[in-house]
Structures are given as C-alpha cells and as structure tokens.
Amino acid sequence: MKTDTVIVGAGPAGIFTALEMLRRGSRQKIVIVEKGRRVEDRSCPKKITGKCMNCKPYCHITTGFSGAGAFSDGKLSLSPEVGGDLPQLVGWDKVKETIDYADSIYLEFGADEHIEGLEDCPEKKEIRRRAISAGLHLVDCPIRHLGTECARDLYLAIQNKLLDSGVEILFGTECTDLLLRDKTCCGVTIRGAHGEEDILADNVVVATGRRGSEWLENLCAEHGIAHDPGTVDIGVRVEVRNEVMETVNKVLYESKLIGYPKPYKNKTRTFCQNPGGFVSQENYDNDLAVVNGHSYKELKTDNTNLAILCSHNFNSPFNQPIAYAQKVGELTNMLANGHILVQRFGDILDGKRTWPKELAQSNLRPTLPDAVAGDITAAMPYRAMTNIINFIIAMDTVVPGFAAVETLLYSPELKFYSNRIRMNADLDTEIKGLHCLGDSSGWTRGLMMSSVMGVLMGRALAERERNA
Secondary structure, three states, rough: EEEEEEEEEHHHHHHHHHHHHHEEEEEEEEEOOOOOOOOOOOOOHHHHOOOOOOOOOOOOOOOOOOOOHHHHOOEEOOOHHHHHHHHHHHOHHHHHHHHHHHHHHHOOOOOOOOOEEOOOOHHHHHHHHHHOOOOOOOOOOEEEEEHHHHHHHHHHHHHHHEEEEEEEEEEEEEEEEEEOOEEEEEEEEEEEEEEEEEEEEEEEEEEEOHHHHHHHHHHHHHHHEEEEEEEEEEEEEEEOOOOOOOOHHHHOOOOEEEEEOOOOOEEEEEEEEEOOOEEEEEEHHEEEEEEEEEOOOOEEEEEEEEEEEEHHHHEOOOOOHHHHOOOOOOHHHHHHOOOOOOEEEEHHHHHOOOOOHHOOOOOOOOOOOOOOOOOHHHOOHHHHHHHHHHHHHHHHHHHHOOOOOOOOEEEEEEEEEEOEEEEEEOOEEEEEEEEEHHHHHOEEOOOHHHHHHHHHHHHHHHHHHHHH
16 A cells, blocks of 8 residues: 555544644545544443453553543643643744644534633632642643543544545554664554555654553664653552542642652652542553543542552663553552552551452442452552652642542552654654654653644644645
8 A cells, every 4th residue: 555644543643643734735645544443433341341341452442543532531731831741842832822723623623612720719829829838839721621421522523524534544453563764664564454564655653642652662672763761650540529629620620730759759740630530440452451530521420530640760771661660550450350459548558458348338439340449559669659648648738638548549540651752843753754743752641732743743744745
C-alpha cells in the first residue's frame, strides 16, 4: 500500500492531526492504523457482568478510536500549565493559542459549553490559603468536562467526519514495525485481518498513547531513535465521600494540587478528580490491571475519587522506567489475584491490612466492587508510599477529612509515558519523515495537550504540502 501520510493510533493526537490537515485543505491521502475497534463498537462487559472480564486481545476501555483517555472521565484541561511539557518544546504562547483553537473544535462536535473552575470566589481563595499553609501549590486550570458517556458521542461524530472526508481508518490493525532506510522513515509494517503488509508513506506519525508507550520505547532502542529517559507516575486512586470534597467539587470541580513532601521531595500531585464518579479497572498488555476513574454527566455516586501520583525520574545507567512501573503493578496484581487492591488509609497508618468486613462497616462504600481488600504497602515502593502518605496528610489541611481512617486507596495507579523523543519545535525527529506525538512521545499527558500536539502536526504537514 502507498499513501502520503500514515498515522499510527487513533487517539486524540492522531485524530487531530488528520482533522487539522483536512481543515487546512490538505489533499494528501491519509491512512490511520488503529489496533482497536470503531468507537461505536467499544464497550466494557463489566456493565453486565459486574466484574472485569480481562478482555482479549486488548481492553476495550484503553484501545480503539479516541484512545484510553476519552473513555475515562473525558476532561479537557484548558491551561498550558497542565498536561506535560509541550510548552518547553514549542513555546507557552503557541500552546495557549492552540488550546483555545482545539477547544473550539471540541465545542463544534458537541462538547458542553460550561467550564468548571472559572469563578474567583471567596471559597476558592480559602482553598488556596489552606493549600499554601500545607505547602501545596494550587494550579489554576479551567476544566471542560465531556463526561464518559458524552465523550463517546463526540468522538463518534469526529470519527464519521474523518471517514466521510476520505480518511482511511484500518481498524483491528496493529503496527508491528517502522520501515527505516538511511535515517529516513518511509513507512510502517502492519498486521491485520489479511496478514502482514507494508504501508509506504512520505510522513509517518506515531501517536500510540500511553497504551503504546512500551512499544515505542522498544522501537526507539531497536532503531536507534534519539530519546531521553522519561518519567513514570506511580500512585494510588483515592476515594472519599462527596461530603468531604463538597466545597472543592463545587468551586473547582477538579483540584490540581502539587507538592514535594519530605523527606524525598519527589513531585507528587492530584490528577483526574471525579466528583460523584466511579473507580474503574483497566487492563494493559501482559494482563496488567491498573486503576482509573470515570465521571459521567448524569449517573452519579455518593463518592469522589482522584489519583495521587508520585513522579519518578531515573538517571543513568537505568533506562527502563516503564518496566519498573510495570513490576510495581504486577506485584500488586499478584497480591490481589489479578484484580485491584484496596486499603483504608487508617489501616496503612496502623500497619495492618484491610479486611472485607471492615469495608462493609464503613460509611464509605467502594465504587469498584471487585477490588480486593488487602495491603498495598506490601507492593508499593517505600519511597513512593512515603510520599503518598505525607501528601495525603497535607491534603487534610486543604480538605478536612481527606485523611480519615476510612478513606480508600486503590492500587496500582500507573501512568506510563515513553522515554521523551528528541524532536524540534516543528515536531521533527532526527529520522526524516518520522514524527511522534501525544503521550507516547513523552511530551504530553492527557486529552487536551495530545489534541494540541495533533493540531500542530496537522498544520505543519499541510504547510509543507503547500510549499512542496
């Protein structure tokens, strides 16, 4: 097969690359290679069975058109301060302008016009005062909440737009390799229903998301693609009653707090807050079960959940941060017999495991019913666990009751980001014709910033087409 541009991965970065090329009048033939299904065919059987079925060959929550993020809580962070390090690569002002532009596209396709966290009210000032007192930084970040169920409809509209505009999307097709000759990428090798074949292309855009971070890391090592050691986030998903988070939920919707707790002072932060949401399980390759959170527009629970993540940056000679985080996850899964582990915060402080009967007697009932009560400290690295405990204690100053005995901690919450691919401000790698975007590139984290990177890539490719 021969095409002009091939995009590997139909997550936000890949989607917005193709969409922006079309909006800029590109006449290139665009092919998107997607391992998973069409968005309307993505569904999790847990809604029926009540427990994770460990779907094969991949989890439908993490794989398919629109990627993993769109099927979690569907929140768009509207600040350059949130979502990775793309401003360092292309500039703060360009990122801010492109966030506004990408946000307008989401609105065109049906996103809710309401933005959370804009009001500068006395309650917000009090939250900030408490954060300062606790040694935490409150990030101002307006949020547009799509909602898990509404994100599905929105991305379905985008999918249909791409298909109707002539973009070819190869669903159920896996990219197995890059075709490199003399420091030039001239295509990809794919494997689908009709076996293995090559797609020759002038431009290859790799946008495989967190799901494909290990795959891209291995290709970088195999083909000598320049990259730098990346960051992995290891942490827990915390769940409390809505009453505890009532003010924060009302004023901010999502509290983005950053701290550097003693004694290690690793960056530790809150992420992906879901008022009235559900704790969920996702399955990655090699049967790795990780925890996440969902938040629907209409369907609500009595609880709020959010992640607390500790960032780990490794120095030479160690260069396998993803493998390190996976080992943490595998050990936790072992203790939970392949499921998610849950423990009460008070039991962690008391040095004991949590028992199912203790969960049943609490005011706080888990929204992930098949989570296994146990001891997450038996698998979590000491450094990460210490950071998390001290951060939760600091959070109790900002949100009284957050560090209660019955506060639930689910593990493992892992965020994989590839080793950061070296590229210039035009998103060119040192391999001619190869571009790496989104979370798999190591430069972004989350829906909006991945979408922004896709927009910038689409503009660059369309501009080169005009100048050719």
